[in-house]
Amino acid sequence: MNGTAKANSHVNGNNKLLPSPQPRLFSIDNPPSLEDFKKLTSQSTSSCTYPLANSIETNVPIYTLPTFSSLTPAQCSALQDEWNHILLSGPGVFVTKSLYKDIPLLEKVNEVYASIIASEASGTGKKGDHFASSGSNSRIWNSFSKHCLADPKSFLDYYSNPYLPLISSAWLGPHHRLTAQVNVVRPGSAPQISHRDYHIGFQSTSSCSQFPRAAQIASQFLTLQGAVAHSNMPLESGPTRLLPFSQMFEEGYMAYRLPEFQEYFVENYVAAPLELGDGLFFNPALFHAAGRNDSKDIQRSANLLQISSAFGKPMEMIDTYPLIEKTWDRLVDIYKKGGMSEEVKAFVGNVGEGYPFPTNLDRRVPETAGMAPESEQDLLMKGLEKGMSSTEILEEVRKMREDSKP
Known part of the structure; x- marks a missing residue:
């Protein structure tokens, strides 16, 4: 067995050499062939x-x-x-x-x-x-x-x-x-x-x-x-x-x-x-x-x-606006104390919409490079970094929603 095979293998409980699990991610540092x-x-x-x-x-x-x-x-x-x-x-x-x-x-x-x-x-x-x-x-x-x-x-x-x-x-x-x-x-x-x-x-x-x-x-x-x-x-x-x-x-x-x-x-x-x-x-x-x-x-x-596909939808409808409204002030306090911690990121990821589609591409113009407008999560992160008040962030969320409508 060559060195590559050994490097991609592990031993199980019966001392048998088995292939290692394939990494779940494609490597950004290892270009495709x-x-x-x-x-x-x-x-x-x-x-x-x-x-x-x-x-x-x-x-x-x-x-x-x-x-x-x-x-x-x-x-x-x-x-x-x-x-x-x-x-x-x-x-x-x-x-x-x-x-x-x-x-x-x-x-x-x-x-x-x-x-x-x-x-x-x-x-x-x-x-x-x-x-x-x-x-x-x-x-x-x-x-x-x-x-x-x-x-x-x-x-x-x-x-x-x-x-x-x-x-x-x-x-x-x-x-x-x-x-x-x-x-x-x-x-x-x-x-x-x-x-x-x-x-x-x-x-x-x-x-x-x-x-x-x-x-x-x-x-x-x-x-x-x-x-x-x-x-x-x-x-x-x-x-x-x-x-x-x-x-x-x-x-x-x-x-x-x-x-x-x-x-x-x-x-x-x-x-x-x-x-x-x-x-x-x-x-x-x-x-x-x-x-x-x-x-x-x-x-x-x-x-x-x-x-x-019909499968590209969640099971339940979630209105994120009142959730942001109820939690923003406390989230800002946590951010001020610990910065953009993993906990803050986790909360934003769970509460805010991370995907900007579907949207109205006439009003929310996609940029040529990224081909996608700003997401709600992007907006919340920016709001924390800029120190937006509850009133300011909710106005931005409301505007994003209005601009996304047909």
Whole structure:
């Protein structure tokens, strides 16, 4: 037995050498292996594995969807089996051609989106985006709700598409929640840096490193990423860049920010051109990035779907405001005596909301680097450090809540 094996082993009560438990955390000081990543992402997608796909292009299965009513329950289940396999242990992404066949409906929805964009552009305040500087592109946060309020008829027709729950439940099971954001990328817009998505993809490196490896792997099962093409997206317009099979790299959330992984992505990504009404769906752990729009006149437009598992909710509803109100003065006294002790941190962690989502991203603008606004716990920590009174901290909490509402 070599030295490495001995170093990773221990002796049990019967004097037998057993493997040591795997550390629960990925090490922030021990970079993930780029060579392992290269091997994983050098696989090829076999058409034999996905017989219901009409083609495989650049490792991405392409499905031309028939009219939904023509499918039998068995055929629906067979499609879901393939989609689940793709997302879990296949290339991690697939295209659905003709997800929306009603072109006049899409044109009407685009008119609604344009009116929302124009209305919001006339207002004041900073507009945030996850990768472009403010104002470079057009973004509608919560296009789902805004669409309904602006034009209920087209909203109902658009979100009555039975393929949406079929695709979503293939990955998430029943009772999922759909949210959406529109992004219009103008000619000349720069590409996005490769990344993974919500949840852990929206954490800083330091924060990410505190989540156990099992939680990092499990994160991908909580959401499904999708996009509906609201314009034609030829390759020159920069459709989403994708790295097939990268969702299976366990250390991916630790790796995607590293320069060598970003360089490898740029050298090896693929992209699937889309037509108006097509859909693109992928595992949120897949390395991906919006592409550069090198076209002269294509306003690349997509309704970005983020579908969340029903399991991403607590068992009971907790209103933290009265809890903070009742305990703040005493907490301040404890902080003044002992500083930011582990006890203070523990209490803040138990009482305050540590996760800033869901929120209103129009009013609580995400910063490009962190992609997430301040959490309630962040606010309480800041309040202690700044010596805020009970009245001051409660006003800040109230404002955060108001700003988070739809």
